[in-house]
Each structure stands twice: as C-alpha cells, then as structure tokens.
Amino acid sequence: MKGPVMKRLMLALSLTLSAAALAPAPVRAGATDTDEERAARWSEIKASIFGDRKVEASPSAVTIDAPARALDAALVPIGLTLADKDSVKGLYFIIDDNPSPYAAHFTFGPAADPGEIKMRVRVNNYTNVHAVVETKDGRLLESAKFVKASGGCSAPMGMSDEEAMKGMGEMRMKFVGDVQPGKPAEATLMVRHPNFSGMQMNQLTRDYTPARYIQKLDVTYGDKLVFHLDGDISIASNPVINFAFKPEGQGSLKVVASDNQEGRWEHSFPVPSASN
C-alpha cells in the first residue's frame, strides 16, 4: 500500500513544486510531532517554494479562518482575509503535512478585490496550515494556524469513480447580494470535478485512482483578470471558491478551468445588474 501512495506523492509534488522539493528526504509528519519538527518541515517547504526569498511572519497580513478540529477531513472550509488588499499580488496556501503541501496559489489581476478568499481543502493529518501573501513590492508575509484532521486526502469519495466524474466541468456562479458598478461584489464559483488526490482507491480495479485535479483556473471580468489559480490535490472535490471582484457595469465573469489530464472547460456568467 505504501508503494503506490508514495509514487503518487512524488508525482503530485513534481507537478506542482520546483524540482528542489524532490531532493530532501520527506520529513515524517504526524499528530505527535514537536513544534521543532513542524518548524523544520515548514522551513523545508518554504525553501522549496520560495527559494532563498525572505518570508516574514506577519499574522496580521492574512488571517486564516479554519476549524481547529475539522468536522470532515475531506472538506475543510478555509477563509483567508487579507488586511491590505490593495498591496496584494498573490496568495499561497500550504498544508504542511499533506502529501503535497502546496495546495493553492492565487495570482490576482486588476479586476480582483482580494480582501477575502474562501475555499475547501483536504487535510490529511494534524498540521499547520500557512498562508503567504505576496505583495506588489515583492514582500512575502506569512501566517499560520494549526488544524486537527486526519485522512482527508485518502478518504474515499463515497461513490464510484464514474459517478464522481459525472458532470465533470459543470460550473455555477452565485453572486452575493446586489452587484453595483464600482463597488466590490462577492461571488462563489462552483466546479464539478472529483479532484482525485491519487490516494483514493478505485472500487473496480482495486488500484489507486490516478490523481486528476484542477490545475489551472482563470476567472476574468471582461478582458481583465480577476484571479488565476494554480491548484493541487489538496483542494476538495467539486471545488468551491468564494472571491470578490470589481464590476464596472454590464459584463460577464468568464471561467476557464483545466486539469492535469488535459480536461478543459469554459463557462461564462453574466453578472446580474442592480439597475433594474
């Protein structure tokens, strides 16, 4: 059992992290790790993602809203609130003890209102989670929170692979409240996709279902980028992302999503106008 899992982990890592991430021996992660062990792991992850760039501890720059103990390890709601949204260029979310820790990287565009991002992730172990804000002037500001959960990545989907893939690529967009030109508006994007982690067992073949997950997702408003997301296996199945954007009048939100197996889906959602 260990064999195939490890293979998937390496695969997932190689797809998302720089080659440097493959070099260090994996640090054993567990519920009983000491603070020192957790700190060592984070240093290692940081180096693999950010190289030798300085990452400053700044709990006030980004607030992580996550349950201290997850109700469902396969669907842990995460809220990230950014203090100085005008200075934000990007946002990283990392789940230190997940097999593939680098969960998501958002890059914001001119149509974004990056004050808050919400998403749902898998958590495989008792772990620190980290959010790192990249500012427009190149600073990296980190914040952390400890989450208790276990088995989120290998937890079975509860149905057959075939059923889990039904409607793959279907999308919905929900707009919250009145959308008014010039005022930031909130929206929730839902995407049907199993986001197979590569650690779930296929019921028929008795082999691990290969990882298949949303790898890239772009949301644009008119011709302006709202955000680009690089995703990974730690994002829960049927991804749901809550974000805010800056409507200017008539327009549509366009979503283009692609997964690591060359699936590509595109949908356009007219933004409801408050004028009528």
Place this chain on the structure above:
Amino acid sequence: MSASVTRRAALFGGFCLCCLPRPGFAVDALSMEEVAPGTFIRRGPDAEATPENADGIANIGFIVGRDGVLVTESGGSLADGQWLREQIARRTDKPIRYVMLTHVHPDHVFGAAAFRGDNPTFVGHAALRGALDARGAFYRQRLAEILGEDKAGEVVYPTMEVKDGAEIDLGDRTLRLTAHGSAHTSCDLSMLDTGSGLLFPADLLFVGRIPSLDGSLLGWFKEIERLKAMGAADAVPGHGPTRVAFAPAMADLARYLTALRDETRKAVASGVPIEAAVQSVALGEKDRWALFDTYNGRNVTQAYQELEWE
C-alpha cells in the same frame, strides 16, 4: 467456560470486571436481550470506538431459526464478533448459516472475520463489495490504530449479493431482504423477519443516537417510505434500544432529517457559507440526540454538498 471468560476479559481490557466472578450469569443477563423468541440483541452504547468498547457500538445479535442461526449484525471488530460468536455458542448448538453485512461502516462489518470458520453465507447489498474496496482498508487502518492490530479484524466480502430483494429461509421463518437506494450509505440492506414480524432496518433507523449521513439525504427520505410500507410494528434499530415501536422511532429520525434538509436548503439559498451552516443548521435537534455535537456538523457538510447543486 473459564477459558472463554478469560478471553472476554482480555478483549475488553478487563473493563467488565463486574461480570467476571460468575461466568454465564451476569454476562448473559446484561449483554443480550431476547427481543423476540430466539432473537437476541446486544445494545450498542451511544459512544465512539474506544479500546474499551472494541468498537462494539452497534446493536448486534442473532436469530436462532429451525435450521440454523442468522447473525443480524457481525460486530464492530474481530473482538466484538468473537464475543458475539461466544454468546451464540452459549445458547445454541445450531450452525451459523448466515451473517448479515448491513452496510459498509466499520461498526457493522468488522466482526465478520470472527465467523469465517463457521463458513456461513455472508449477505450484503450488491454495492457493498465496491464500497468495501473503496473504504475497507482505510477503515481497517483506523480501527487498528484505536484497538490494535490483533483486535481490528479484516475486510470480509459478501458471498451473497442482494441487488433488489432476496429471501432467506431458516425453516421456521423467512427473512425478506431489501437492498436500498443510497440513503444512510450507498449499500444499506434491511431485513424483515416473517417469524417475529420484527423489522431490522440496520442504520436506516437510529434511535437516540444522532443519525450519520453518508449516502444521500434526499435518498434517505425515499427509503423511509419503503420501510414504512413493509408494515412492521416493531423494529430493531442499528443504534439505540434493542426493540422499539417502528412508527414513532422513524418519525423522530425523519424529523431530524427534515430539519437538516430544510435548514441546509435555506442556508444554500440565502448564501450562508458551509462553515457557517455547520454551526447553525438543525440546532433545534441538539438536545434530542446523543453525540449531536460529534456528528451534526458533519451531517450538515454532507447535506450542503448534496443540496448546493440542486
């Protein structure tokens, strides 16, 4: 007899000291209730799996028929199944012909390994095999972490798969089996005993302990109607008292599921996010169920995922 008591004491880490001094006396009286002639059920405590309870948390038991024994639920671990097997041996010499595997959850199937030597027919829903393939190893590992490797048991597959319905003849009675649509899980199997008239809905009916949702909320409502149509007056629920009047017990369950459905729908419709919904949905049910805080939020998570795509 003394050997078996020693084994039982070992299984439960010596916790059941009250039962030890008089083998065959207090043990029998306390552990199994004869809910109908020849039908014995052990009430599972409203608890989570612990080393002390050996995951013996579901209502497990057996029916002694003319031609043999049918095990209604196998137990939550090898240890729990071995205990049940011993209880059977104390009461009858008849062979164990059938072991029901009512759904994929560990507290219902991990006792099955204890009956392998009896070579019974293991009976399960047609979807159970797939569910065990998907989850069995995962559950076993979690169980072994709690109980230890030697007590966890192993995954046992059904040797008789029920697709829609089936009947089992024990000579003096027929047991009517129904394979249900996705409800509590995706592989729920119920049983009606024509001898006693008792319905065995397994975990399609929880009494006192909060139901857990792991299949389909909307599907569960459909299967409640099917169970009602079977016309049984009394039932042996998967969790709770060993024998209950079916209608009021099912009404309680339906009331909880209705609160879960309606309030989750409302949350989805009014833009209440999932992390807020888990804190607010079905709270009116809080004082009515054991383990509410352990399971309600998870049930809301499941319900929300199902209903947000409506």
